Amino acid sequence: xxxxxxxxxxxxILEGKNCTLxxxxxxxxxxxxxxxxxxxxxxxxxxxxxxxxxxxxxxxRYTATLDAxxxxxxxxxxxxxxxxxASYICVVRGSNYQLIWGAGTKLIIKP
Amino acid sequence: xxxxxxxxxxxxxxxGQNVTLSCEQNLNxxxxxxxxxxxxxxxxxxxYSQIVNDFQKxxxxxxxxxxxxxxxxxxxxxxxxxxxxxAFYLCASSLSEDSPLHFGNGTRLTVT
Numbered sequence: 001x002x003x004x005x006x007x008x009x010x011x012x013i014l015e016g017k018n019c020t021l022x023x024x025x026x027x028x029x030x031x032x033x034x035x036x037x038x039x040x041x042x043x044x045x046x047x048x049x050x051x052x053x054x055x056x057x058x059x060x061r062y063t064a065t066l067d068a069x070x071x072x073x074x075x076x077x078x079x080x081x082x083x084x085x086a087s088y089i090c091v092v093r094g095s096n097y098q099l100i101w102g103a104g105t106k107l108i109i110k111p
Numbered sequence: 112x113x114x115x116x117x118x119x120x121x122x123x124x125x126x127g128q129n130v131t132l133s134c135e136q137n138l139n140x141x142x143x144x145x146x147x148x149x150x151x152x153x154x155x156x157x158x159y160s161q162i163v164n165d166f167q168k169x170x171x172x173x174x175x176x177x178x179x180x181x182x183x184x185x186x187x188x189x190x191x192x193x194x195x196x197x198a199f200y201l202c203a204s205s206l207s208e209d210s211p212l213h214f215g216n217g218t219r220l221t222v223t
Binding site: 004009031032034041042043044045046049089091093097099100101102103104 | 115151152153154155156201203208209211212214215216217219
């Protein structure tokens with residue numbers, strides 16, 4: 001069964017600290033993987049896309065990694081800011097453009 | 112500014128009533144989607160449309176209906192047949208099936 005699992009469910013860190021969010025998937029065949037950021041009460045916004053051949057991609061303080069062999073991705077946030085408080089959602093595109101969404105990790109940055 | 116507008120932001124209805132959620136985009140995207148988001152779950156696809164006057168059921172279409180008479184508009188009707196309609200509804204569009212989704216800011220529907 002195609003699934004995307006994210007961990008942890010929620011995370012609280014102090015402003016300025018780093019954190020890493022995990023995404024494990026069992027989607028096959030694999031086309032690509034995206035990370036979205038969703039502020040409370042708003043729609044998700046795409047942060048980055050990872051294709052099969054990419055291991056690492058950065059977008060400012062966000063760095064995504066992909067290990068296609070172990071079917072794992074991570075999103076690392078460096079020097080966290082209060083505005084990073086949000087839910088981070090991993091979504092994998094499988095066959096026929098089907099999207100399989102993770103439940104998200106809720107990140108809270110405390111001052 | 113280009114984007115997707117969903118209205119209203121909050122909607123309250125009594126059980127047994129149909130309700131229509133609005134979604135308008137000015138991004139000139141062909142594809143539009145409706146998702147439902149519930150706490151602790153991933154987004155679930157209700158309906159999608161790749162072109163005007165054509166749409167397909169997603170994973171949880173029962174109790175919902177849509178229309179796509181204009182490229183810019185993709186309204187969703189939540190009918191009284193939907194057993195558990197209280198949820199956060201997200202509309203999205205994309206340039207192509209492999210492009211990122213652009214989301215509106217959602218409509219929170221509460222049915223009592």
